[in-house]
Amino acid sequence: xxxxxxxxxxxxxxxxxxxxxxxxxxxxxxxxxxxxxxxxxxxxxxxxxxxxxxxxxxxxxxxxxxxxxxxxxxxxxxxxxxxxxxxxxxxxxxxxxxxxxxxxxxxxxxxxxxxxxxxxxxxxxxxxxxxxxxxxxxxxxxxxxxxxxxxxxxxxxxxxxxxxxxxxxxxxxxxxxxxxxxxxxxxxxxxxxxxxxxxxxxxxxxxxxxxxxxxxxxxxxxxxxxxxxxxxxxxxxxxxxxxxxxxxxxxxxxxxxxxxxxxxxxxxxxxxxxxxxxxxxxxxxxxxxxxxxxxxxxxxxxxxxxxxxxxxxxxxxxxxxxxxxxxxxxxxxxxxxxxxxxxxxxxxxxxxxxxxxxxxxxxxxxxxxxxxxxxxxxxxxxxxxxxxxxxxxxxxxxxxxxxxxxxxxxxxxxxxxxxxxxxxxxxxxxxxx
Ligand SMILES: NC(=O)c1ccc[n+]([C@@H]2O[C@H](COP(=O)([O-])OP(=O)(O)OC[C@H]3O[C@@H](n4cnc5c(N)ncnc54)[C@H](O)[C@@H]3O)[C@@H](O)[C@H]2O)c1
Numbered sequence: 001x002x003x004x005x006x007x008x009x010x011x012x013x014x015x016x017x018x019x020x021x022x023x024x025x026x027x028x029x030x031x032x033x034x035x036x037x038x039x040x041x042x043x044x045x046x047x048x049x050x051x052x053x054x055x056x057x058x059x060x061x062x063x064x065x066x067x068x069x070x071x072x073x074x075x076x077x078x079x080x081x082x083x084x085x086x087x088x089x090x091x092x093x094x095x096x097x098x099x100x101x102x103x104x105x106x107x108x109x110x111x112x113x114x115x116x117x118x119x120x121x122x123x124x125x126x127x128x129x130x131x132x133x134x135x136x137x138x139x140x141x142x143x144x145x146x147x148x149x150x151x152x153x154x155x156x157x158x159x160x161x162x163x164x165x166x167x168x169x170x171x172x173x174x175x176x177x178x179x180x181x182x183x184x185x186x187x188x189x190x191x192x193x194x195x196x197x198x199x200x201x202x203x204x205x206x207x208x209x210x211x212x213x214x215x216x217x218x219x220x221x222x223x224x225x226x227x228x229x230x231x232x233x234x235x236x237x238x239x240x241x242x243x244x245x246x247x248x249x250x251x252x253x254x255x256x257x258x259x260x261x262x263x264x265x266x267x268x269x270x271x272x273x274x275x276x277x278x279x280x281x282x283x284x285x286x287x288x289x290x291x292x293x294x295x296x297x298x299x300x301x302x303x304x305x306x307x308x309x310x311x312x313x314x315x316x317x318x319x320x321x322x323x324x325x326x327x328x329x330x331x332x333x334x335x336x337x338x339x340x341x342x343x344x345x346x347x348x349x350x351x352x353x354x355x356x357x358x359x360x361x362x363x364x365x366x367x368x369x370x371x372x373x374x375x376x377x378x379x380x381x382x383x384x385x386x387x388x389x390x391x392x393x394x395x396x397x398x399x400x401x402x403x404x405x406x407x408x409x410x411x412x413x414x415x416x417x418x419x420x421x422x423x424x425x426x427x428x429x430x431x432x433x
Pocket of ligand 1 (some may be wrong): 008
């Protein structure tokens, strides 16, 4: 099929690459001309496992094209995906100005039948706004599909290639069939396409993210109580995860969730609730617990060094909001580090992929290193904020030899407390005394 993807970020580039990999011809449109120039030169602007090879391969085969010209994308495609950003506004609502501006651009350039499919996470009712804008600018026929994306950063290509489900939100059976055809190559394990109306599709995305975030916040709340009552949250996690009604996913306690989706989507859902007079009490609590959890961890580190903050050097492992991505948007690591910097601590940080994004997010106020052990020299403690695989089994002797005093604050519960005790390392983790 001939496809256009507008907005070539984490979602857009993965969508475009995977659809091209399945044999489709894909035109990628972005209004960031630097990004398009880099992509044309084979430079992949984000880190996502497997993505760079796939994009370069499909570009070489002539199935992926990069441009800033929306018109060319519309003229030469049947389906136009919208994958532009929908960041949070100061009041928590989702900023859909990029979606509406692309919709206007589509309306102005539409001369023949097209399907407009939104992958971006958009507030419930956006389908009407996009449809109205396009209709106000053209007589040409089109159909609208809400097709929210559920990929996880760090495993985005894998998730797109083998999705748990594809949601197709349309009232037109013919469009439903075309979308099914497009997704069939990704359904070899069995059909996992779920069709519904566009409002339900838009709501499904918010409900899914809020549910996942709820599990994390519940475990984080339990972890705070575990610390007080002398229970071990990791044992509790295993104890409840073995219940088939509960399951094991998304039960890991830690320094809080972050990223470009959960925090903003929960705020947007709360805002939509308020607009319609429905108080989103669960979503509100999930958000509050998450803020508290980040604050609790940052405070624990700050309290430990109380009175000597300006003489404290912290080595930090991890800047991205989770492993296997360079994305630092709403990263708990960035939150905690800014709290440490506010009280004049010095930060020496290492992240396998997010050193430059993390340093930029903190306005260059941290020193970054190309190797985790190099960040430890002269530091008063090691603080772990992201669960990268390479942090899981480090050389503890080397850590001890480099730190001024062997102290680890672990916001991801990567290590076994009795083992660290044997190593004579003072170890502070989440929900385990
Ligand atoms: N990142 C994720 O893990 C994820 C997962 C599922 C859904 N989503 C949703 O998908 C959407 C995109 O997220 P993302 O993380 O890929 O965002 P992103 O910020 O990485 O990418 C957005 C891209 O859109 C481009 N853009 C903005 N306005 C444009 C315009 N008018 N015309 C053309 N291009 C324009 C930007 O230059 C950027 O390249 C959001 O709604 C997000 O909530 C994200």
